[in-house]
Amino acid sequence: xxxxxxxxxxxxxxxxxxxxxxxxxxxxxxxxxxxxxxxxxxxxxxxxxxxxxxxxxxxxxxxxxxxxxxxxxxxxxxxxxxxxxxxxxxxxxxxxxxxxxxxxxxxxxxxxxx
Amino acid sequence: xxxxxxxxxxxxxxxxxxxxxxxxxxxxxxxxxxxxxxxxxxxxxxxxxxxxxxxxxxxxxxxxxxxxxxxxxxxxxxxxxxxxxxxxxxxxxxxxxxxxxxxxxxxxxxxx
Numbered sequence: 001x002x003x004x005x006x007x008x009x010x011x012x013x014x015x016x017x018x019x020x021x022x023x024x025x026x027x028x029x030x031x032x033x034x035x036x037x038x039x040x041x042x043x044x045x046x047x048x049x050x051x052x053x054x055x056x057x058x059x060x061x062x063x064x065x066x067x068x069x070x071x072x073x074x075x076x077x078x079x080x081x082x083x084x085x086x087x088x089x090x091x092x093x094x095x096x097x098x099x100x101x102x103x104x105x106x107x108x109x110x111x112x113x114x
Numbered sequence: 115x116x117x118x119x120x121x122x123x124x125x126x127x128x129x130x131x132x133x134x135x136x137x138x139x140x141x142x143x144x145x146x147x148x149x150x151x152x153x154x155x156x157x158x159x160x161x162x163x164x165x166x167x168x169x170x171x172x173x174x175x176x177x178x179x180x181x182x183x184x185x186x187x188x189x190x191x192x193x194x195x196x197x198x199x200x201x202x203x204x205x206x207x208x209x210x211x212x213x214x215x216x217x218x219x220x221x222x223x224x225x226x
Contacts (some may be wrong), residue, residue: 004157042116042218043203045157056213091157097191101146101212105157 004027004106007091012112018080021109024073025094033103034067034077035091043091049075050097082113117141118206120217127224134193137204140185143223144206148214149178149189152201159225161202207219 004025013019023034034050047057053071060067064083069075079086089110093103119138127133137147145166150158164171164178164187171178177190190199204217 002140033212035216045213045215045217048212050212093157095212097212098154101207101214102160104161105150105159107155107157 004092004094004104004105004108006090007010008109009107010110012113013082014017014114015083016081017113018078019082019111019113021077021090021111023075023077023092023106025075025092026104027073029096029104030072031095031096031097032075033093033095034075034102035093035105037089037091038087039106045091048079079111082111084113087102087111087113116202116218117144118215120202120219120220121214123154123219124216124223127194127222129196129224130193131226132195132219133198133222133224135189135191135202135204137189137217138185138189139187139206141206141224142185143217144215145217147177147178147180147187148205148207150203150205150216151198152203152219158203185203191222193226194222196224196226198222199224 007022034046037043046059047067049069067077089108093105093107095103148163149161151161152158162176180187201219201221203219205214206212
């Protein structure tokens, strides 16, 4: 099993640019989560999906952030326009809801906005 | 306000000794707790869990203890090994949902 795949692994962009982070969950998993890790706030949940449907997006910081899951094998997190305070590591995780609550994390995308 | 706290940012332990990582929470509705381990440049990996109906769960060298009245849980690693050096996150869930709240993490260093 390839595990959760995220791309890109590193992204450096200028303030104001659009950033798109991508995630491929583990095949067969029906829940997908986007997290952001910063030194100040630790690991915080941004949004999660069950069966491709957004369930809780209360962690999305503001309207500049949006997430989609067009099918069971792909999700995107978009920031438009990006700001320096968005610099963080963004993790995607997936789980099989019926098998408990263990979430499998991807390697993360380190985003730097200059 | 942080609902899940890990008050020790770092911990150093000698190889072979016990490592004890602590976690405190404020929300009495939390009913399920997880510990994750994270190596640099990797995502967190699941380590061990405990339900609020239990006070102890053991898996090999790892044991998690839960004290509901004190809203406190701890992770014990015995014996500690250099490969255990990582950041450990405590996470808690409320009301049978899937939304876990993570603590800030504790960096464990096991010295050979």
